[in-house]
Amino acid sequence: MRHAEEYRDGRIARALGARIARAADPAASYRFMEFCGGHTHAIARYGIEDLLPGNVQLIHGPGCPVCVLPVGRIDAAIRLSERPKVTLCTYGDLMRVPGSHGMSLLRAKATGADIRMIYSALDALRIAEAEPNREVVFFAIGFETTTPPTALAIRLAAERKLKNFTVFCNHVLTPSAIQNILESPDLRTLGRVRLDGFIGPAHVSTVIGSEPYAFFAEEFEKPVVIAGFEPLDVMQAILMLIGQVNEGRHEVENQYRRAVRPQGNDRAKADVAEVFELRKSFEWRGLGLVPYSGLRLKNAYAAFDAERHFGIEYLPAPDNPACECGAILRGVKKPTDCKLFGTVCTPETPMGSCMVSAEGACAAHWTYGRFRDREAS
Amino acid sequence: MSPKAYRRKLDIRNGRVDLSHGAGGRAMAQLVADLFHEAFDNDWLRRGNDQAAFDVAQGRMVMTTDSYVVSPLFFLGGDIGSLAVHGTINDVAMAGAQPLYLSASFILEEGLALAELKRIADSMGAAARAAGVPIVTGDTKVVERGKADGVFISTTGIGVVPPGLDLSAEKALPGDRVILSGTIGDHGVAVMSKRQNLSFETEIISDSAALHGLVATMVTAGGQGLRVMRDPTRGGLGATLNELAQQSGVGFRIAEEAVPVKPEVTAACELLGLDPLHVANEGKLVAVVAPESAEAVLAAMRAHPLGCAAAIIGEAVADENRFVEMTTGFGGGRIVDWLSGEQLPRIC
Ligand code: SF4
Numbered sequence: 076m077r078h079a080e081e082y083r084d085g086r087i088a089r090a091l092g093a094r095i096a097r098a099a100d101p102a103a104s105y106r107f108m109e110f111c112g113g114h115t116h117a118i119a120r121y122g123i124e125d126l127l128p129g130n131v132q133l134i135h136g137p138g139c140p141v142c143v144l145p146v147g148r149i150d151a152a153i154r155l156s157e158r159p160k161v162t163l164c165t166y167g168d169l170m171r172v173p174g175s176h177g178m179s180l181l182r183a184k185a186t187g188a189d190i191r192m193i194y195s196a197l198d199a200l201r202i203a204e205a206e207p208n209r210e211v212v213f214f215a216i217g218f219e220t221t222t223p224p225t226a227l228a229i230r231l232a233a234e235r236k237l238k239n240f241t242v243f244c245n246h247v248l249t250p251s252a253i254q255n256i257l258e259s260p261d262l263r264t265l266g267r268v269r270l271d272g273f274i275g276p277a278h279v280s281t282v283i284g285s286e287p288y289a290f291f292a293e294e295f296e297k298p299v300v301i302a303g304f305e306p307l308d309v310m311q312a313i314l315m316l317i318g319q320v321n322e323g324r325h326e327v328e329n330q331y332r333r334a335v336r337p338q339g340n341d342r343a344k345a346d347v348a349e350v351f352e353l354r355k356s357f358e359w360r361g362l363g364l365v366p367y368s369g370l371r372l373k374n375a376y377a378a379f380d381a382e383r384h385f386g387i388e389y390l391p392a393p394d395n396p397a398c399e400c401g402a403i404l405r406g407v408k409k410p411t412d413c414k415l416f417g418t419v420c421t422p423e424t425p426m427g428s429c430m431v432s433a434e435g436a437c438a439a440h441w442t443y444g445r446f447r448d449r450e451a452s
Numbered sequence: 453m454s455p456k457a458y459r460r461k462l463d464i465r466n467g468r469v470d471l472s473h474g475a476g477g478r479a480m481a482q483l484v485a486d487l488f489h490e491a492f493d494n495d496w497l498r499r500g501n502d503q504a505a506f507d508v509a510q511g512r513m514v515m516t517t518d519s520y521v522v523s524p525l526f527f528l529g530g531d532i533g534s535l536a537v538h539g540t541i542n543d544v545a546m547a548g549a550q551p552l553y554l555s556a557s558f559i560l561e562e563g564l565a566l567a568e569l570k571r572i573a574d575s576m577g578a579a580a581r582a583a584g585v586p587i588v589t590g591d592t593k594v595v596e597r598g599k600a601d602g603v604f605i606s607t608t609g610i611g612v613v614p615p616g617l618d619l620s621a622e623k624a625l626p627g628d629r630v631i632l633s634g635t636i637g638d639h640g641v642a643v644m645s646k647r648q649n650l651s652f653e654t655e656i657i658s659d660s661a662a663l664h665g666l667v668a669t670m671v672t673a674g675g676q677g678l679r680v681m682r683d684p685t686r687g688g689l690g691a692t693l694n695e696l697a698q699q700s701g702v703g704f705r706i707a708e709e710a711v712p713v714k715p716e717v718t719a720a721c722e723l724l725g726l727d728p729l730h731v732a733n734e735g736k737l738v739a740v741v742a743p744e745s746a747e748a749v750l751a752a753m754r755a756h757p758l759g760c761a762a763a764i765i766g767e768a769v770a771d772e773n774r775f776v777e778m779t780t781g782f783g784g785g786r787i788v789d790w791l792s793g794e795q796l797p798r799i800c
Contacts, residue, residue: 083781085782119786120780122780122783442789444786446775
């Protein structure tokens with residue numbers, strides 16, 4: 076990780092900022108969506124907006140795994156955790172996501188559910204092996220980056236013939252979500268959002284490669300530049316996007332060559348394909364039901380599928396009506412457009428999922444960027 | 453308490469804490485005498501009373517108390533015992549005070565190895581002696597297995613403030629300088645790297661240390677120019693600056709480049725998804741100092757071994773929002789907020 080400093084050099088950043096300012100046509104404006112929560116976080120954490128000219132705007136996208144999980148899925152996890160003998164293993168961020176009726180996994184834990192915070196799918200597997208009389212469920216979420224480790228845990232569980240390990244699978248796919256945004260009425264017919272290009276995912280692209288984005292670039296005529304998560308990566312990508320827009324190009328370019336290959340990581344893709352298959356549709360917070368956007372376990376691994384093992388029925392549940400996460404995840408609104416932002420809703424008492432994870436648009440703006448609201452007002 | 457009354461020696465090598473060690477009988481008396489008194493030995497304990505009596509100093513006294521529940525009990529650079537001594541001494545010292553006496557209270561879990569308890573008690577005794585602050589009274593309770601995690605320790609400290617000094621958290625004024633005594637994040641990362649479910653190897657050692665010596669040199673150098681001091685423990689530098697901003701009704705502006713962080717701590721934080729600004733320290737302090745005294749205080753700190761990496765990291769400003777804002781090394785601006793939610797396990 077020591078190399079990281081070279082991608083955070085303030086002098087290079089200022090020089091790049093100046094190049095961006097020269098490249099941007101003062102008579103035009105540029106609106107780019109960063110799909111990934113990792114980029115949202117880097118942009119806020121390093122104050123990248125301060126280094127960009129006013130006519131270059133960044134729109135936060137739906138690539139924060141905690142944010143896009145709908146209320147119904149949180150409710151299902153809470154119900155699961157309340158069953159006798161169940162130990163639910165989850166990433167820390169998910170603990171505070173509000174479900175229905177003011178419940179969250181954190182509250183369920185306080186009232187006695189056995190919920191454990193873990194750092195990886197393999198931690199859950201270890202717990203299952205160490206405690207054979209508990210029913211250990213891994214609450215799996217995330218995009219293509221976190222899917223291979225879940226697949227590995229499931230295959231190991233099968234090899235070791237574990238009878239007390241299942242996965243509540245909520246893995247989702249990036250390309251389907253991008254397509255959904257590009258096809259949304261907000262963009263196509265209502266003209267509520269204008270997007271001039273995408274900053275493409277970093278880690279996700281190391282797995283799926285750059286090829287899957289070619290379709291959007293082509294079909295929707297939007298440039299895509301895949302970028303690393305370091306702040307200089309993001310700035311470089313912005314410069315490349317401006318170049319494409321100015322030249323009327325819409326191609327997939329790869330800023331993150333040090334890690335992303337066109338075809339991605341075949342081994343990881345094969346591991347995932349061995350265990351998972353596409354769901355017909357999956358509900359996303361903000362985007363609604365998105366066809367072929369989520370994964371579930373194949374029949375061969377049905378014994379490890381918590382949904383089948385426990386007969387979990389999916390009950391959709393409404394968001395808090397005042398919460399604007401849905402519109403924010405589609406790029407239609409900003410955190411400050413929400414009446415609850417910073418008043419009722421803060422990271423201590425999140426009312427919606429975007430205020431929970433550090434990658435969420437509301438949490439990132441509250442935690443790092445809210446001083447700019449004062450300057451604006 | 454005459455040791456002759458007990459035939460059998462405490463089996464420190466193989467023995468374990470059992471419920472009789474908290475029951476008020478001979479087993480308890482023996483544990484206290486052979487293990488704790490042995491480790492902490494001083495005149496007050498030798499008198500064997502349930503309290504310690506001492507003369508009262510002239511002037512203002514300070515008193516503080518803290519509990520220690522760190523897991524694991526032992527980590528690189530310290531253990532729960534030395535932490536319980538250093539942490540409470542530091543809370544006394546942050547008033548600019550000279551710490552005088554400590555008390556220590558133990559909650560032991562049935563089954564704790566006596567060898568571990570002895571290691572902890574010896575380390576407390578050594579830390580207290582090195583600091584010149586004796587542990588003069590204490591208490592021990594034992595709870596059933598599963599009702600605690602090895603050992604919990606509470607320490608209370610009292611000290612005396614030099615005449616004319618009145619440090620307090622509401623005293624920061626716009627224009628005051630913010631001085632940090634050294635690198636941040638060392639303690640939290642040292643403890644977290646020891647935890648079994650975070651398996652990575654680092655050479656990071658906890659900074660756990662008693663700061664009253666450093667404070668004394670600052671008081672001499674800065675005098676009335678010292679407005680407030682605080683040790684950024686839980687919640688890290690970020691939480692401390694936000695607390696002071698709230699209590700003083702000011703904002704702070706700091707520069708990321710001025711905040712010292714060891715490269716290995718930065719790397720570990722990266723891996724753990726943490727911000728070093730939110731990671732606990734146990735041997736660092738933040739001082740808000742009047743601008744005219746800042747250079748003198750800084751020089752005094754740098755001349756002390758525990759302040760050799762001290763730096764002015766920013767200043768207090770008038771700000772009704774009481775924001776702590778930071779210019780990032782990258783050149784942009786950001787808020788430094790409190791850590792939200794308790795994502796971190798027990799670190800102190
Ligand atoms: S501020 Fe809170 S309630 Fe409003 S959109 Fe964001 S997460 Fe939802």
